[in-house]
Amino acid sequence: MKRFIIQTAGFVGVFFVLALSLFFMTNNVIQNKATFKIKEDTQYVVFGHSHPECAYNDSLIQDFQNFGNSGESYFYTQTKLQQVLRQNPKIETVFIEFTNNQIAEGRNEWIWSDKHITNRYPTFEAFMEKGDHFLLLKNNFSGFVNSFSLSIKNNIGRIISGDYNFTPKLGGYLYLEKNKVDSFLMAQEKSPATISTQNISTLSIKYLEKMVAYCQSQNKKVVLLRSPQHSKCLALKNEAKFREILETKFSDIPFLDFNEFPTTNAEFADLEHLNHKGAKRFSIWFNSLMQQGVMDAEDKQAFINTRMTAIN
Amino acid sequence: MLFNSVEFAIFLPIVFILYWFVFSKHLKAQNFLLLVVSYLFYGWWDWRFLSLIIFSSFVDYGVGIAMHNSSHKTRRKLLLWVSICVNLGFLGFFKYFNFFAESFAEAFTLMGASIDPFTLNIVLPVGISFYTFQTLSYSIDIYKGKLKPTTDIVAFFAFVSFFPQLVAGPIERATNLLPQFYRHRIFKYNDAVDGMRQILWGLFKKVVVADNCAEYANMIFNNYGDYSGSTLFLGGIFFAFQIYGDFSGYSDIAIGTSRLFGFRLMKNFAFPYFSRDIAEFWRRWHISLSTWFRDYLYIPLGGSKGGRNMRIRNTFIIFIVSGFWHGANWTFIVWGALNAIYFLPLLLFNKNRNNLGIVAEGKYLPSFREVWSMSITFGLTVIAWIFFRAANVGEALGYISEIFSLSLFSMPEVRPSNLLLLIAVFVLIEWLGREREYAIEQLLLSKPKLLRWSFYLILILFVFLFQGKQQTFIYFQF
Numbered sequence: 171m172k173r174f175i176i177q178t179a180g181f182v183g184v185f186f187v188l189a190l191s192l193f194f195m196t197n198n199v200i201q202n203k204a205t206f207k208i209k210e211d212t213q214y215v216v217f218g219h220s221h222p223e224c225a226y227n228d229s230l231i232q233d234f235q236n237f238g239n240s241g242e243s244y245f246y247t248q249t250k251l252q253q254v255l256r257q258n259p260k261i262e263t264v265f266i267e268f269t270n271n272q273i274a275e276g277r278n279e280w281i282w283s284d285k286h287i288t289n290r291y292p293t294f295e296a297f298m299e300k301g302d303h304f305l306l307l308k309n310n311f312s313g314f315v316n317s318f319s320l321s322i323k324n325n326i327g328r329i330i331s332g333d334y335n336f337t338p339k340l341g342g343y344l345y346l347e348k349n350k351v352d353s354f355l356m357a358q359e360k361s362p363a364t365i366s367t368q369n370i371s372t373l374s375i376k377y378l379e380k381m382v383a384y385c386q387s388q389n390k391k392v393v394l395l396r397s398p399q400h401s402k403c404l405a406l407k408n409e410a411k412f413r414e415i416l417e418t419k420f421s422d423i424p425f426l427d428f429n430e431f432p433t434t435n436a437e438f439a440d441l442e443h444l445n446h447k448g449a450k451r452f453s454i455w456f457n458s459l460m461q462q463g464v465m466d467a468e469d470k471q472a473f474i475n476t477r478m479t480a481i482n
Numbered sequence: 483m484l485f486n487s488v489e490f491a492i493f494l495p496i497v498f499i500l501y502w503f504v505f506s507k508h509l510k511a512q513n514f515l516l517l518v519v520s521y522l523f524y525g526w527w528d529w530r531f532l533s534l535i536i537f538s539s540f541v542d543y544g545v546g547i548a549m550h551n552s553s554h555k556t557r558r559k560l561l562l563w564v565s566i567c568v569n570l571g572f573l574g575f576f577k578y579f580n581f582f583a584e585s586f587a588e589a590f591t592l593m594g595a596s597i598d599p600f601t602l603n604i605v606l607p608v609g610i611s612f613y614t615f616q617t618l619s620y621s622i623d624i625y626k627g628k629l630k631p632t633t634d635i636v637a638f639f640a641f642v643s644f645f646p647q648l649v650a651g652p653i654e655r656a657t658n659l660l661p662q663f664y665r666h667r668i669f670k671y672n673d674a675v676d677g678m679r680q681i682l683w684g685l686f687k688k689v690v691v692a693d694n695c696a697e698y699a700n701m702i703f704n705n706y707g708d709y710s711g712s713t714l715f716l717g718g719i720f721f722a723f724q725i726y727g728d729f730s731g732y733s734d735i736a737i738g739t740s741r742l743f744g745f746r747l748m749k750n751f752a753f754p755y756f757s758r759d760i761a762e763f764w765r766r767w768h769i770s771l772s773t774w775f776r777d778y779l780y781i782p783l784g785g786s787k788g789g790r791n792m793r794i795r796n797t798f799i800i801f802i803v804s805g806f807w808h809g810a811n812w813t814f815i816v817w818g819a820l821n822a823i824y825f826l827p828l829l830l831f832n833k834n835r836n837n838l839g840i841v842a843e844g845k846y847l848p849s850f851r852e853v854w855s856m857s858i859t860f861g862l863t864v865i866a867w868i869f870f871r872a873a874n875v876g877e878a879l880g881y882i883s884e885i886f887s888l889s890l891f892s893m894p895e896v897r898p899s900n901l902l903l904l905i906a907v908f909v910l911i912e913w914l915g916r917e918r919e920y921a922i923e924q925l926l927l928s929k930p931k932l933l934r935w936s937f938y939l940i941l942i943l944f945v946f947l948f949q950g951k952q953q954t955f956i957y958f959q960f
Contacts, residue, residue: 312488323947
């Protein structure tokens, strides 16, 4: 028995050493060779989840790149943002989506649920801080172990194929054809859903603060924005809490609110996302707003509101 | 709890230590521990369904004793029917209720009277087809006088719920497994090491071979209309290796885990893809189920002793029931019937026992004739697997008709060279180990420890690297 246990423990030990060595070695190569380069003339970038991903058609906005990605929490965005800024010094302004559903407690699931961790950790782990690894390990042990092994596999794959370009993994404008607003409204009328308006994800806010601080440390202009949402969007129910956080935590950061951008039902894919029609009209308008100097305006929201009213 | 999960990797050593260090002095305590951890293992998935296992165990435990104590033939028969009705009743309700309701409605629609089927939103309890068959065999064996009932309730309950084989077999007979719960078990180094090796090979088959094949098999089957016949045939081959790696991998892990605790389970797979005819294939595939049906269905029906018509009838019954056991869908029934059609000529011409030994025994390479017969058998199996995998019979027929088109001779659109290489290496290792209990049982055993450990480390590293996107075992759904 003793011999069996010693041999098994020895074998497991050798395996752990081997796995960890592989992890650190491949990470080292990735850290040194990874590229996050984007177009040279890009001055503006937007980060966030699916709302900006579907709203900003960056082919219609000058010197602008969309890095929105569905279901991405601030936890992963901050790693991505740091790498993009590090390798693209010409970026002047960083827009970060800050909207109602990003403060909800459920957003923690976007950090460590099995689905999200296995999708995102292998992409970004080589650039994460030690504390970030431990946060995931603490909250989803088995998911972390699975993602850890996937990371090594992905890294080995990248090294073998010589593919160190991470830019295609960063997100981008998502063209949505669908329009299901009517069916969503009907469903909502049939069985009204409720959400908790008080429980918030302090972790999400913490990582947003980290991103803001990082941009400031790099002398980049950082701006929070809220993409258009349908007026019946359920997440809007926490508006009071949302405003409170905005005012207490980010009062010194410019906030561009496009929530009330005039749209029709036909321009939404669902109650939270613009479809391609809405995105086209909004992006053209957003481009003109930028050209008209919204970034230089003293009261940016008043500047925006005037132009939104003019659309009506 | 899945065998290929982090939870199991923590669970197993804890149970091992408790079993051999804390509870080793008392057999009853060891059995009780096995019972508790088996329920924990099962309850990890959904604790509510533990009640079914417990109820089923109570019924068969009571029926067994009552049958033994009764000399009245009618009463004994009645008790047997209680066991059959309870076990098959659970199985029928949870697995087949909706199928029968929908099929009934469809039949009415065909006759011109449209009715809405009454279906229920039922969750299929994991492993129900396995443990109900296991407990049923206990009652039947007692009824037939082949087995004495146990009065050790803990041993019996542990036998029904023994965690390594609870959810996907091998389906053990009480005559083999139950007595092992009565005997004091001693730790044997060689058995434990062998068990670990078999677990490792099982994990490799599941995580590396099956799950990688699954990725391509799913892609091809889910979009079969977009691919040429050659790609579809390749998809069939991928599924064949997926289901083999998945199910035989599970069995290897179950058998290996049992050996760590001093138990011996029956062999469930014996390199079926090296079979030279379908009869041999069925002697080598899911052996515990095939022999269950042979002993408790085929032989009671008369087996192959009657006339030609009776043999044809019995063959179809056993294959169709076996297909239906796998799932409540017409695809499984057609799969079973197709295998009966493959098998029938061999039976009718008395050739079903032509290939009882191991192919090319004692040789490195098979003869040309053996290669040919193995290829034909494998090809037929792949065609049958298409029904097993397809969502419905129409889809399977569409898939097969596209295979037998001219596009079969075109270059496949999907050519995952790494996966094909992996399958080739896997087949080679299986071929080299085909005379053993499992492929790597003796592989490199005579070589220096460093070489052996390096080989095992490579296997476990592969398992670790590929286990990220873990998939559940296919046979869990049965």
